[in-house]
Amino acid sequence: MGAQNTFQIFVFMSCIFLIGATSASSLKVGYYKYKKCANAEEIVKGVVSKFVLKEPGLGAGLIRMFFHDCFVRGCDASILLDASTLNPNPEKLAIPNNPSLRGFEVVDAAKSALEYACPGIVSCADIIAFAARDAAGLLGNIPYQIPSGRLDGKISNASEVLPALPAPFHNLTQVKALFAAQGLSATDVVALSGAHSIGRSHCSSFTSRLYPNIDPTMDQGFGASLRTKCPQNAQVDGVVPQDFVTPNALDNQYYKNVADLKALFFSDWSLLTSTETANLLSKFQTVPKLFEAKFAESMVKMGNIGVLTGTKGEIRTSCRAVNSI
Ligand code: HEM
Structure with a gap:
């Protein structure tokens, strides 16, 4: 009996350990290939290329957007949420983001193309990660694979931005x-x-x-x-x-x-x-x-910072607003 209890405690502790340990590593390269949206990454790349070849500055904006998203509440697309009656002061209105952050229209266009091809499958957080990767490929010829499977968060507070991001006058x-x-x-x-x-x-x-x-x-x-x-x-x-x-x-x-x-x-x-x-x-x-x-x-x-998986997030329908309850 004593041995059985010890075994159960061991199994329980192992599960706790595994749950904690998988949160970041549960992202996978090619995640959407197994999620009925096999062309997700190609679709994002097509949209990003169209914008960045016309205006290279948007590629810079997308790489910076990824950084500013991941450093505040993790890579959860909290940077994309617009002001709303319920949340008048989201991250995108904070000083480091407003008015300098750019590339939102590229994410919107990629999301529209994805919702058309495979509705409700690809998160906005992954779109930012893919778009930043594609911008690095286009502007730097730096190709790399980025794991995906992030979910979108529901919270975005301007007050969390300044304390989390480095400032240009920092040592x-x-x-x-x-x-x-x-x-x-x-x-x-x-x-x-x-x-x-x-x-x-x-x-x-x-x-x-x-x-x-x-x-x-x-x-x-x-x-x-x-x-x-x-x-x-x-x-x-x-x-x-x-x-x-x-x-x-x-x-x-x-x-x-x-x-x-x-x-x-x-x-x-x-x-x-x-x-x-x-x-x-x-x-x-x-x-x-x-x-x-x-x-x-x-x-x-x-891209692994604070990712949301499981029941902790959602796939937004519009990257600019949380899904209605
Ligand atoms: C190390 C600390 C960092 C500081 C203090 C910093 C600060 C800044 C500031 C003040 C700007 C100019 C914003 C403006 O006035 O328009 C800027 C632009 C930019 N930053 Fe950083 N940054 C840092 C790290 C990073 C990182 C880690 C990335 C991405 C990997 C990044 C990517 C960019 C890009 C691409 C731009 C140009 C954005 C555009 O043209 O729209 N920065 N950064």
């Missing part, structure tokens, strides 16, 4: 701490920061480095040229490319820019302030293939 200790809180390493910080080789920034994200004096951690000539594009007290918040050398290529130029003190944010510069991150930076600068491999690896890792 390395602050950035590393926010990544570590999501289970991501210093290598992930350096690899994923390579996304700052594409897209744009609003002047307001870095003008504190230009006025009243050009930050001594910035190349002074670069700072002077940024001043011409971002005048002090301008009426309109202008935009500049993240990478002036290869603005639409997801490549290792970012690491050269950081080393030359020609990156926009203090947080970018801060990668030079520890031996570990500075060494990685110089490796990614000299071996592009290493950057590409690590970038892909870190994107997959980021």
Whole structure:
């Protein structure tokens, strides 16, 4: 009897362990092949290609959207929910997302195409993950497989965004701490920061480095040229490319820019302030293939953050609203 009890406790504990352990790893490469939507990934890719080939900046927007979704409540498409009477202040209205985050129309178009082909099967959280992967393929020729099977969340609060996301004025200790809180390493910080080789920034994200004096951690000539594009007290918040050398290529130029003190944010510069991150930076600068491999690896890792499976989420009908009860 005693042995039987011990066995039952063992089985029970094993089940608890398995439930906990499968939450992130329950994602699968090719998940929708087994879910009556075999072409899901091709459908998303077709839509993303159409938009990104016309406007490469949207690809940058989609990669950033994946990051901002995953860092706040996990990769659950909480970033996509519009304001509603029940929830007037969702994540997308928070300062780091509004008005700078872009690519929502690409997700909407992919969702419409998927609802037409196989209604109610593909989550918005997976659409973001596929779209970011496809953008990396198009802008960086960095192909990788991304596991899927995420569900969509029902909660989205603007107040959760600022505390979770790194800010452009953060130092390395602050950035590393926010990544570590999501289970991501210093290598992930350096690899994923390579996304700052594409897209744009609003002047307001870095003008504190230009006025009243050009930050001594910035190349002074670069700072002077940024001043011409971002005048002090301008009426309109202008935009500049993240990478002036290869603005639409997801490549290792970012690491050269950081080393030359020609990156926009203090947080970018801060990668030079520890031996570990500075060494990685110089490796990614000299071996592009290493950057590409690590970038892909870190994107997959980021895609595992806080995923919802089982009964904890839903497949939204519209990515902009939770399903009605
Ligand atoms: C390490 C800490 C990070 C900080 C402090 C940071 C901050 C920022 C800021 C302030 C902008 C400009 C927003 C604007 O004013 O328009 C930006 C743009 C961007 N970020 Fe980051 N970011 C970080 C990490 C990442 C990561 C991990 C990714 C994705 C893997 C990423 C992808 C991008 C992309 C692609 C853009 C350009 C977006 C566009 O053109 O629409 N960033 N980032």
